[in-house]
Amino acid sequence: MERVDTPGIVGGGVLAAEDRKQGDWERRIAERSEELYRARIVQRLLWTWAGPGNLLVVVLGVLLAALPVPLPVVLVMFAIAIVSAGVAAAFVYRQHFRVRAVDTELRALESAHREQLLDELATGDLLDAHKRYRAQLPELIERYRAEARRDRWKDQVLQTVVIGGSIIAATVTATATSIADVAFFAVGLSLLVALSAALAGYANYRDRSAAWQQIADALEREYESVELRVGRYRRFSEEREAYAEFAEAVEALRAERIGRLPSAVADRLAQ
Structure with missing residues (x-):
């Protein structure tokens, strides 16, 4: 006699669907958490470039200006410092909003997941x-x-x-x-x-x-x-x-x- 498989509560049915749904929530939250972690690392590196990195370039420019170095070299050093500061500021600005967007999305996912869990417990007890x-x-x-x-x-x-x-x-x-x-x-x-x-x-x-x-x-x-x-x-x-x-x-x-x-x-x- 041929066996006919039908979806039931266990094994491919309701419980399996709930497990897949729960796993999907966890997967999406884990992906956004990893994305936020990477974005924050990039943000810290950009801040390091914008702050101490450009400060070091300015210090080098001042030292070169005090030394018997040709004026074009000093001007090039200060031009590099100005351009570097402007580019770093632009990248820091863009990365700030990227981190903010990923963080907002992650919080929304966690809130939706939490609301789903709370709905299962909302009996007034x-x-x-x-x-x-x-x-x-x-x-x-x-x-x-x-x-x-x-x-x-x-x-x-x-x-x-x-x-x-x-x-x-x-x-x-x-x-x-x-x-x-x-x-x-x-x-x-x-x-x-x-x-x-x-x-x-x-x-x-x-x-x-x-x-x-x-x-x-x-x-x-x-x-x-x-x-x-x-x-x-x-x-x-x-x-x-x-x-x-x-x-x-x-x-x-x-x-x-x-x-x-x-x-x-x-x-x-x-x-």
Whole structure:
């Protein structure tokens, strides 16, 4: 007797279709995440070119102007600096909007995926409300980590300016003892280093970045622990009790960690 295969709930039917749909969401989100990661790497390289790279070209031009070098060579060096700064600014401008577009698309995909998951839980039950709260937590964790990356990047830029500027300023200052024309440049560079050091100390981007990262890591541990029933949740046999404890623990954790931060940063975290 010939067997006739018909689509059912299992194996090529409803569940298989749902699995394919879920996998499609995850694939699209993973692709956009990778695209955003690459775009941000390009953006950082362009900022390096636009900032320290062009600054180095200007420094070389000033040093050549102070040395017995033919005037056309000096003019060519400054022309290269001007053209390089203009091209770098154009690329930075375009890349900024590219990163913004990919980030917006990724957030829209994640929001749509999250709404789909929440619709499956929307029954009006308190347990479902706690599960929806957990489903929304990855977005908050990612936002905190994005803030950590931004503050870490700001700290790295300021430290690079302070260290690199100090070295260049010391070299230019030593040169100024024999070439008086570069003295004004040494003063300006020293002022830039001092301002960068003051900003780094006042804003304290390193500690702020660590605070963002610690909160994100702590929330992620709670996010995983309640599902696996480990840590504080191992004592609960009922799912309802575990998720109630989870919601309370997350709110207490956010309040405790945010309360230790400066008021301006705490206001941003509490949003």
